[in-house]
Amino acid sequence: MTQIMANLEEALSSAASRPPAFKTPSMKAPECFDGTQTLKVRSFIQSCQLIFHNDLENFSQDRKKVLYATSFLIGRAAKWIEPYLSNLNNQDSSYLFHFWTLFESQLFTLFGDPNEFRKAEAESDSSRMKEGGHVSLKISDVRILV
Numbered sequence: 001m002t003q004i005m006a007n008l009e010e011a012l013s014s015a016a017s018r019p020p021a022f023k024t025p026s027m028k029a030p031e032c033f034d035g036t037q038t039l040k041v042r043s044f045i046q047s048c049q050l051i052f053h054n055d056l057e058n059f060s061q062d063r064k065k066v067l068y069a070t071s072f073l074i075g076r077a078a079k080w081i082e083p084y085l086s087n088l089n090n091q092d093s094s095y096l097f098h099f100w101t102l103f104e105s106q107l108f109t110l111f112g113d114p115n116e117f118r119k120a121e122a123e124s125d126s127s128r129m130k131e132g133g134h135v136s137l138k139i140s141d142v143r144i145l146v
Contacts, residue, residue: 027051034075038113044072045104062100069103080110 030047033040048069052059059065073081088094096103 025054027054030069030072032072032074033077033107033111035073035077035080035111036075038111038116041107041112044069045107048072062103063097065100066097066103070097077107077111 027050028047030044030051031040033044035041048065051068052065059068070081070085084094084096088097096106
């Protein structure tokens with residue numbers, strides 16, 4: 001009987017020291033990005049970010065984030081990343097894989113709409129002129145671009 005009590009106490013104390021097992025719900029993987037449609041770069045990045053925020057444990061490092069996003073690049077976008085992938089183990093030439101913000105910025109620069117910021121500003125200006133316009137939506141568009 002004392003052995004049973006000792007085993008029970010041991011099981012309870014080890015269970016109390018472990019955090020509860022919690023698994024975040026799985027999310028749909030981002031659609032593959034081929035670099036041909038400038039309007040899709042933002043949704044690709046946002047899809048990746050949702051997954052990163054949903055699974056902070058697995059995406060705690062920028063390198064993991066960039067490698068994950070890279071696995072969904074096809075076509076022109078895949079051709080762009082190829083030279084970086086071939087030098088993945090070379091610390092100096094694979095700098096892009098160590099900084100998510102740099103990777104994100106490169107995607108926007110190479111495959112995004114170069115006039116996106118100007119368009120959002122122009123829409124914001126014209127919305128201010130309209131009575132009852134939703135300027136706050138346009139302002140949020142400009143903030144996202146900055």
